[in-house]
Amino acid sequence: MLADSIAVLDFETTGLSPAQQARATEIGVVIVEGGQIVARYQSLMNSGAWVPPFIExxxxxxxxxxxxxxxxxxxxxxxxxxxxxxPLLAHNASFDQKFWDAELTRVHRRRLQPFACSLLLARRLLPQAPSHKLGNLNQWLGLPSTGQAHRALADAEMAANLTCFMATLLREQHGIAEVSHDLLCSLQKVPAAKMAQALEKLRGQPHS
Known part of the structure; x- marks a missing residue:
């Protein structure tokens, strides 16, 4: 269970980066509180950009x-x-963060809160997983199916379920009393080789 309310998001896009003129085509966001999804937002979005056949x-x-x-x-x-x-979270957050920031800028708004990344966290907390792709991880862990992969809301829900699983793992296996978004952000920066040491140091400490 996470200590704070977080927004988990996912974009579908026309390409890999806004720097290459790619635009968002769909966004899905879920709000997670107390280990549960409590609200959802999903919409296609028309930017006038063309969707290449392979993306379609x-x-x-x-x-x-x-x-x-x-x-x-x-x-x-x-x-x-x-x-x-x-605070925000996405799976492979560097991708979604670029689009969130670029699309927000177009409506004269800007992001103030940090992004956590469930991909970076999974690589550190679930190193034994055969794959760290979102769908593969959820299947390997036996987490609920959320619908069609590569659709924004289904992927946001998968990332939320994965994050809640990892938060429970931190509490139950590693004895970390309070799993906050700040803690996730700090853990994702720890080199994989030093992860066990970092978790041992955190065991039993109160975290806000």
């Missing part, structure tokens, strides 16, 4: 679907209000 094949999101979707600016304003000041 991967996500199932077509150019035709986006033509009738709400404008990207409207969606980002809504989702920024939905998230509020909650």
């Amino acid at each position: 094949q991967l996500t199932g999101i077509s150019n035709a679907m986006l033509r009738s979707a709400p404008p990207a600016a409207q969606v980002m304003a809504e989702v920024a209000d939905f998230v509020g000041e909650r």
